[in-house]
Amino acid sequence: MTATTRPTPPRRRLKPLLAGLALGLLASTASNAAMLDVEKDELKFGFIKLTDMAPLAIAYELGYFEDEGLYVTLEPQANWKVLLDGVITGTLDGAHMLAGQPLAATIGYGTKAHIVTPFSMDLNGNGITVSNAVWELMKPHLEMDAEGKPVHPISAAALKPVIDEFDAEGRPFNLGMVFPVSTHNYELRYWLAAGGVNPGYYSPEDVSGQIAADAYLSVTPPPQMPATLEAGTIDGYAVGEPWNQAAVFKKIGVPVITDYDIWKNNPEKVFGMTAEFTEANPNTTLAITKALIRAAKWLDENDNANRQEAVEILSRSEYVGADAEVIAASMTGTFEFEAGDVRDVPDFNVFYRYFATYPYYSDAVWYLTQMRRWGQIAEDQPDSWYDEVAKSVYKPEIYLEAARLLVEEGLVDEADFPWDSAGYREPTAEFIDGVTYDGTKPNAYIDSLEIGLKTGDSVVGAEVVAAN
Amino acid sequence: MTLASEAPAPATERRQKLFTAINRSAAWLSALGFGWLVPLLRIAAGDDPREQMGELRDSLLFPLMGIAAFLLAWAIFAPQVQTSLGAIPGPAQVWEQAGSLWQDHVAERQKEADFYVRQDERNAELIADDRADDVKWRAYTGKPTYLDQIVTSLKTVGLGFLIATIIAVPLGIASGLSRPFNGALNPLVQLFKPVSPLAWLPIVTMVVSALYVDASDAFPKALVISAVTVTLCSLWPTLINTALGVASIDKDLVNVGKVLQLSTPTTITKLVLPSALPLIFTGLRLSLGVGWMVLIAAEMLAQNPGLGKFVWDEFQNGSSTSLARIIVAVLTIGIIGFLLDRVMFTLQTAFTFSGKR
Numbered sequence: 134m135t136a137t138t139r140p141t142p143p144r145r146r147l148k149p150l151l152a153g154l155a156l157g158l159l160a161s162t163a164s165n166a167a168m169l170d171v172e173k174d175e176l177k178f179g180f181i182k183l184t185d186m187a188p189l190a191i192a193y194e195l196g197y198f199e200d201e202g203l204y205v206t207l208e209p210q211a212n213w214k215v216l217l218d219g220v221i222t223g224t225l226d227g228a229h230m231l232a233g234q235p236l237a238a239t240i241g242y243g244t245k246a247h248i249v250t251p252f253s254m255d256l257n258g259n260g261i262t263v264s265n266a267v268w269e270l271m272k273p274h275l276e277m278d279a280e281g282k283p284v285h286p287i288s289a290a291a292l293k294p295v296i297d298e299f300d301a302e303g304r305p306f307n308l309g310m311v312f313p314v315s316t317h318n319y320e321l322r323y324w325l326a327a328g329g330v331n332p333g334y335y336s337p338e339d340v341s342g343q344i345a346a347d348a349y350l351s352v353t354p355p356p357q358m359p360a361t362l363e364a365g366t367i368d369g370y371a372v373g374e375p376w377n378q379a380a381v382f383k384k385i386g387v388p389v390i391t392d393y394d395i396w397k398n399n400p401e402k403v404f405g406m407t408a409e410f411t412e413a414n415p416n417t418t419l420a421i422t423k424a425l426i427r428a429a430k431w432l433d434e435n436d437n438a439n440r441q442e443a444v445e446i447l448s449r450s451e452y453v454g455a456d457a458e459v460i461a462a463s464m465t466g467t468f469e470f471e472a473g474d475v476r477d478v479p480d481f482n483v484f485y486r487y488f489a490t491y492p493y494y495s496d497a498v499w500y501l502t503q504m505r506r507w508g509q510i511a512e513d514q515p516d517s518w519y520d521e522v523a524k525s526v527y528k529p530e531i532y533l534e535a536a537r538l539l540v541e542e543g544l545v546d547e548a549d550f551p552w553d554s555a556g557y558r559e560p561t562a563e564f565i566d567g568v569t570y571d572g573t574k575p576n577a578y579i580d581s582l583e584i585g586l587k588t589g590d591s592v593v594g595a596e597v598v599a600a601n
Numbered sequence: 602m603t604l605a606s607e608a609p610a611p612a613t614e615r616r617q618k619l620f621t622a623i624n625r626s627a628a629w630l631s632a633l634g635f636g637w638l639v640p641l642l643r644i645a646a647g648d649d650p651r652e653q654m655g656e657l658r659d660s661l662l663f664p665l666m667g668i669a670a671f672l673l674a675w676a677i678f679a680p681q682v683q684t685s686l687g688a689i690p691g692p693a694q695v696w697e698q699a700g701s702l703w704q705d706h707v708a709e710r711q712k713e714a715d716f717y718v719r720q721d722e723r724n725a726e727l728i729a730d731d732r733a734d735d736v737k738w739r740a741y742t743g744k745p746t747y748l749d750q751i752v753t754s755l756k757t758v759g760l761g762f763l764i765a766t767i768i769a770v771p772l773g774i775a776s777g778l779s780r781p782f783n784g785a786l787n788p789l790v791q792l793f794k795p796v797s798p799l800a801w802l803p804i805v806t807m808v809v810s811a812l813y814v815d816a817s818d819a820f821p822k823a824l825v826i827s828a829v830t831v832t833l834c835s836l837w838p839t840l841i842n843t844a845l846g847v848a849s850i851d852k853d854l855v856n857v858g859k860v861l862q863l864s865t866p867t868t869i870t871k872l873v874l875p876s877a878l879p880l881i882f883t884g885l886r887l888s889l890g891v892g893w894m895v896l897i898a899a900e901m902l903a904q905n906p907g908l909g910k911f912v913w914d915e916f917q918n919g920s921s922t923s924l925a926r927i928i929v930a931v932l933t934i935g936i937i938g939f940l941l942d943r944v945m946f947t948l949q950t951a952f953t954f955s956g957k958r
Contacts, residue, residue: 174737174739175739175740175742182917182918193742196719199719204739204742205742206742206743207744209914209917210904211904211913215904222810224822356916356917356918356919357917359919360919379919383686448920450705450914450915450918450920450926451744453918454914454915454917454918454919454920454923455918455919455920456920456921459920
């Protein structure tokens with residue numbers, strides 16, 4: 134009958150955990166996180182100025198990193214390439230990354246480095262915006278409701294006549310996305326293809342991604358999207374927040390669809406580190422994951438009750454820096470399409486609900502299927518290959534270990550985590566085109582998509598060549 | 602009678618001394634940009650105000666009028682230009698943002714102090730817990746403030762300028778003394794002088810990253826990259842002016858040196874340097890100006906810490922206060938550039954005097 138007055142956690146990592154816990158209790162600070170015996174405690178993380186970097190800012194500002202004994206410096210990066218190079222060369226210990234980045238780096242597309250992720254940062258959060266001129270051209274092709282507002286979701290089929298018109302005038306239709314392996318590239322391509330527009334293919338010789346394209350996609354860093362659209366270099370773009378809402382506020386463009394409408398609760402960013410780093414610093418990796426899980430929980434807690442505070446933090450110049458009202462537009466559960474057309478999108482940014490932070494293999498596989506679909510993966514691969522790559526990059530085991538520690542410390546609920554998951558989500562058809570995605574059968578999925586490379590196809594020169 | 606006639610003498614003498622002092626310091630004051638103080642001091646010392654008014658008008662009133670006209674034009678025209686971030690901010694909004702940057706700085710220092718308090722507490726607990734070995738002192742992890750960025754930029758330009766001087770002065774002396782050397786160096790100078798910092802930057806980034814592997818905390822890699830870029834763009838004026846200065850030494854002096862059979866180091870230190878110094882300083886002054894201008898571009902492109910990064914970050918933030926903050930940075934860059942030039946000019950004045958002695 135000892136110590137019945139306070140709940141004793143199951144004794145897993147005995148020494149450091151108990152010592153840390155005792156310390157936490159002695160300190161009687163607001164939190165009672167236990168400190169792991171971290172190998173490296175001074176860390177530098179990179180991020181891009183986007184609202185979905187929120188878990189990092191929150192973990193820093195609310196002291197979750199410090200609770201774990203981590204002294205973190207957050208540094209905004211100029212673009213996704215600089216950020217990825219920073220992680221690979223070790224000038225950054227980790228970073229807010231596009232889900233496609235660790236996968237592409239690991240399979241050697243663009244750059245070669247083994248990057249892993251134990252933490253998925255959020256779901257959704259992107260949108261596709263077109264310039265005011267394009268919007269006016271699209272309008273006649275839209276279905277309107279009783280109030281005269283367009284019926285959402287808007288299909289790219291309404292954009293097709295506009296692109297044809299551009300084509301007839303001999304003008305290219307240019308769209309911006311943030312990086313060749315970005316979620317935005319795949320979402321924009323998915324949306325265009327679902328509406329019958331071919332966004333073009335990649336080949337080993339031609340990495341522009343514009344082979345046989347109806348619309349020409351090219352890379353623009355996120356914060357420069359509005360300026361590039363305004364300058365007329367691009368006619369539309371796919372980007373994360375706040376840069377779609379910024380277009381509305383600046384009256385230079387109209388968001389036509391959110392990625393939530395392209396694929397409900399699609400995985401978006403991940404927290405990436407090199408495999409080397411996580412192997413050399415296992416406790417640090419756990420501690421980082423713990424702090425980030427707590428931050429994600431705080432962001433979604435009590436029906437997004439903390440979001441306004443999060444908006445205030447993100448609007449500081451060292452983080453996203455945009456005006457608070459612009460950031461709040463999407464962070465607080467609404468999204469403004471055409472000026473004045475504000476609609477509820479309660480799940481526009483999901484940081485914790487629906488097991489958002491769990492790194493599902495099926496999420497990784499989806500990105501790989503899109504890389505194959507558009508020719509970034511030039512050759513057919515067996516289903517087992519997709520599974521292997523996903524497992525070498527996504528690390529749910531680290532995630533669950535961190536979650537277990539947090540449950541033991543009483544900081545999160547047991548029910549918040551899919552303990553028994555095999556890492557694959559249930560097959561889902563919640564896409565704009567209604568095609569079912571089953572992560573365990575990637576090749577069948579690739580073949581079921583209308584536009585895109587299929588089993589046996591390859592891109593030779595400027596043409597798609599089928600097998601035989 | 603005698604007493605009365607003697608009485609004013611010391612006063613006149615004192616006044617005379619005072620005026621001599623003012624006149625002597627006039628050169629220094631104008632070198633430092635405080636030339637307008639001279640007539641004011643003279644008036645204070647009892648000179649006829651009417652006589653000094655003309656000078657005061659030239660050195661104080663006209664510049665002030667220029668600034669006032671500029672501020673007025675800015676305040677009137679800026680709000681008429683609508684950008685996607687709203688109207689271009691006028692002087693008042695910019696002044697407000699300068700204040701808010703200062704507030705940011707104060708708030709960040711408070712956060713820093715809190716951080717160290719938390720760290721002290723943590724370390725105290727560790728000691729109380731018999732884990733003194735785990736006690737560590739870490740540097741603050743927060744963002745650099747605007748003032749920190751200014752300091753970083755000054756450090757970078759200082760380092761770049763120092764390297765440029767170390768390279769350019771000896772090369773300049775060598776090419777001033779030796780015609781063959783000058784002939785060999787000249788095409789390279791002509792070729793590399795016009796190259797933009799933005800073109801140097803990728804090469805410098807690669808080379809420094811390859812060679813400077815164990816970066817020290819005092820000289821992080823980003824700082825060295827910016828500094829070397831500054832060096833490459835700013836060493837030319839010093840080099841050319843030094844060569845020119847050395848080449849145009851009085852031939853008699855050189856001949857005297859030959860007759861006395863002075864060794865080369867002695868010739869350089871006793872003959873060449875003293876007479877070439879004024880031109881060397883002209884070169885240094887130009888170099889520093891170029892270096893400061895180049896630095897901002899290099900920092901912007903490479904995202905290396907400093908004022909350039911501040912400007913770029915604000916541009917990317919795209920908030921309603923961004924433009925005003927960028928203008929604060931532009932004015933800061935201008936003022937610091939002006940001050941640096943003044944410092945060099947003062948040094949030049951000082952050394953030119955000693956050269957005449």
